[in-house]
Amino acid sequence: GQQVMQIPQYQHVQEGEDFTTYCNSSTTLSNIQWYKQRPGGHPVFLIQLVKSGEVKKQKRLTFQFGEAKKNSSLHITATQTTDVGTYFCANKLVFGAGTILRVKS
Amino acid sequence: GAGVSQSPSNKVTEKGKDVELRCDPISGHTALYWYRQSLGQGLEFLIYFQGNSAPDKSGLPSDRFSAERTGGSVSTLTIQRTQQEDSAVYLCASSAGLGIYSYNSPLHFGNGTRLTVT
Numbered sequence: 001g002q003q004v005m006q007i008p009q010y011q012h013v014q015e016g017e018d019f020t021t022y023c024n025s026s027t028t029l030s031n032i033q034w035y036k037q038r039p040g041g042h043p044v045f046l047i048q049l050v051k052s053g054e055v056k057k058q059k060r061l062t063f064q065f066g067e068a069k070k071n072s073s074l075h076i077t078a079t080q081t082t083d084v085g086t087y088f089c090a091n092k093l094v095f096g097a098g099t100i101l102r103v104k105s
Numbered sequence: 106g107a108g109v110s111q112s113p114s115n116k117v118t119e120k121g122k123d124v125e126l127r128c129d130p131i132s133g134h135t136a137l138y139w140y141r142q143s144l145g146q147g148l149e150f151l152i153y154f155q156g157n158s159a160p161d162k163s164g165l166p167s168d169r170f171s172a173e174r175t176g177g178s179v180s181t182l183t184i185q186r187t188q189q190e191d192s193a194v195y196l197c198a199s200s201a202g203l204g205i206y207s208y209n210s211p212l213h214f215g216n217g218t219r220l221t222v223t
Contacts, residue, residue, distance in 0.1 A: 031209055045211035095148040
């Protein structure tokens with residue numbers, strides 16, 4: 001079935017550094033969704049990208065959908081301790097394995 | 106209610122017993138999903154209900170797992186003859202999308218049921 005591969009599995013950054021997680025598929029995606037799960041919490045929807053080459057911003061977060069609609073990225077500028085958690089990409093019913101972000105203050 | 110409600114929040118059961126997990130979706134949401142998340146792992150899709158259509162059961166790991174959705178609202182996930190490898194957090198989600206592609210709408214998750222099989 002359809003799979004979305006997510007890298008890296010884990011990233012530990014110094015507060016103020018940037019962070020990026022990538023989501024890749026071998027097939028064209030109809031859309032890509034991004035979710036954030038805080039430690040001990042449940043996944044919370046962040047955004048959905050639909051169009052080829054689409055870029056959306058939410059404050060310090062920038063989401064991109066590749067031109068071929070086979071990859072997507074989430075970039076956080078100047079991380080804060082509140083950014084800690086696991087970031088998942090998802091397409092249809094399938095979630096990526098997630099990237100765990102830890103922030104050292 | 107304002108969000109997806111799941112009960113119980115925690116369940117400890119002995120190996121071999123049956124368990125029922127309940128999900129109450131957001132009012133008006135036509136689609137309902139069950140996922141499983143093992144400790145430190147990603148989300149494993151189990152089953153998807155959309156309106157009156159036949160559910161997508163393709164993610165159920167064995168015939169010990171079943172789910173139903175009554176009246177297009179509340180759903181129950183049943184695990185028969187529980188095994189230790191069933192221990193996980195079971196997450197329910199709902200979405201407002203219409204049609205068979207409801208999963209293209211944002212999923213709203215409940216807080217999950219943490220199942221521990223001893």
